Amino acid sequence: MQQNLLIVQRVLTRYRLDLFRQLHDNFGEIGIITSQGDSQGALKKVDAGNIPEKNVVCHKLSSLRLGYKGESRSTSLFFYPQAIFLLRKYDVILLEGTTNILNNFLIIPAARILGKKVIWWDAGYSPSIRTRRRKVIDIVVKPLVGLTHKQMAYSTIGGRYMQEFMGAKKVFVNLNTIRTDYFEGIQQEIETNIKGYKTGKSSIKLLYVGVIESRKKIKELADVVVKLNQTPEKKKYTIDIIGDGKLLQELRQTIRDENVVFHGPIYDKEALKSFYFRSDLFVLPGDGGLGILQSLLFGLPVICLKGADGTEQDYILEKTHLLDRFDEIYPLLESIENVDKSIYSNYLKKVSSQNWVKKFVSETTSI
Template sequence: MEDSKKPIKVAVTYRVCQHWRVPIFARLSRHPRIQLTVLHGSSVPNTKVTNGDNLDDISHVEHWTIKKSGVQWVCHPLIWVTLLRMRPDVILSEGGSNFFTNFFVLAYAMLTRTPVVWWTLGELQGKRQLSLPSRIFRAMMQWQERRASVYLGYSSVALRYFQRMGYPDERCFRAVNCVDTERVFADIESRQSSVAALREQIGITDQTTTILFVGALVRSKKIDRLLHAYRSLRDEYPDARLVIVGDGPDRSRLQQLAAEQAIAEQTLFAGQVVEQVSDYFEIADVFVLPGLGGLAVSEALAHGLPVLCGLGDGCEVDLVRNGESGFRISSNDDEVVVSALVEKLKTLLGQPATLAIMKENARNVILKEHNVDTYTANVVDAIGYAATGTRELPLPTIQSFDAD
């Protein structure tokens, strides 16, 4: 067994070091049990696979990357050289998203008997692998997965997947995916004057109810569902506004759709906002995530916003309690999701008392259950188990999957 007083040397292998992961890696780096270095590649043009510009707070090594503009799949074939020099005690590996690089990572791990923590969402809900290439890819990824020592999932969805795959419970951990909630609370306290200025700038009054989306404007986010739902609400709730924060290749199509639906004047496309994004959460009343996503859910809840969401990366199962902190919609059918969004938005817009209660419940989910402290504690526990064979936290309980 490893000396419990000696920090565990951890190599994190990621495609890139995204800006929203940096605060988590920084917190892990400050943990007394962890000595952490992030091994990553260079940014990929025209994708979300980009490094943050705030990497000074972490130890990291950027590797030569095989990549193609507009394609999210990359490979760092020389990562094994850094691993050989570093000799980590544990490798914390980005799961299937880093598929090609993981062959090199796992080869090193198998040759040196270095334990690997496989950090993954498990599998996307509602997505069936029907084509032969998809099934082959899935089989190869599961081959990689089975070479890991420990399984660290984003959510209860991942835990259920681990059970189905037959991985032993004691080797399975859950760290519910979330943003740096400590930073979110600090931003809320420090930015009240800028929030007031933003409300005035975009015409938000005390009578306005604001529906918010924050994320990349890509087709997988299914933002057109939200636009159609908002169009169905506009006549009945003329004081409701829709604010869409983010940018991406789907922006022009969505703006055209808003114009066709005659909701362009009531819909604000704010563009990409990073440093001041808290202001937009603060002016909102309800957050909607109609397609894939996950991290924005925790950010919305931390700002006291009930969340309406479809099938995401799985963390919504742990964070969004139906009728308490929001509503989850289990269907992946566009018409069903739009109809459910309209119904649930009417419930919140038409019942201010219910909305107020759900706002309080939303914030309490973060304050009391899932936040950056619980997140990092579970990641550290998984790393510690990989290094020593001992876990300090109890086995997680799988959250109910019941949804509307």
């Protein structure tokens, strides 16, 4: 008899729902708890009203919303204590970790009393300097982590951090990912694009796809592009910026440069494909991680800062594209002569979401 799985999320996003649906063959029922979330940005809740898999159910709970100012951004915590009444129906509980700590204070003890299998899912901490605030957070979460049966880390760096500072005794790394079956269907197109690619002699096309928020440093990146074009005898640099967020309209009004184009949100991967195929480099100037993976799956190399979310160290093969500071982006772009997309040929085999599913199911059944 298959076990029932309950996934507890602060906010259920589109990319998470798509990934969780891939688990449907491995569990009897999959329940997903979510708050109401936001109308836009990183905490925008997906419309989960018509999930194709009949055994995947979304539990949208009314919640108390609390503002929280983190190290790199202001965000929201959502408290829904009624979640504990859903625990009895499920055998395995997968918890969003530190970022959903308010609910975990109630859910973890209740789940253990009821004899449930509990897995803590966390990014750990990837910045090079462990701040005083982070040390306090680790002290708070450590007893909760110790009550869980296993701990699933987003990245290799995250796994090491959880072991050393968060009290994780049975941690396993399952790289944070997105659903990849779309890329399986266009794999031949991706390989053809990689093989036919040549770096432009007179221009470099940059791309950013993601949330438009201050922590992403989109304004600063646009300023870099403007500065790169101030030397006319050198290459021309352009950037396409795709995404939604609180700063989108403000940046559209304040950054008026023909080489910086804001396209707004585009969710359809077929529409996004042409941007990835015609670009030379994807640039992630702030934090984040899944944007890196999506770009590499399209065969587009990525430049980002170390500590984006930890997965960049696992995913990016061109290590010179991993930078220590934002101010290293300008000289790297200025010196670009050749971009090698060939190292991401057949990259899907390394990062298929089926790998994530198999790893999770294997670790769950061994508890």
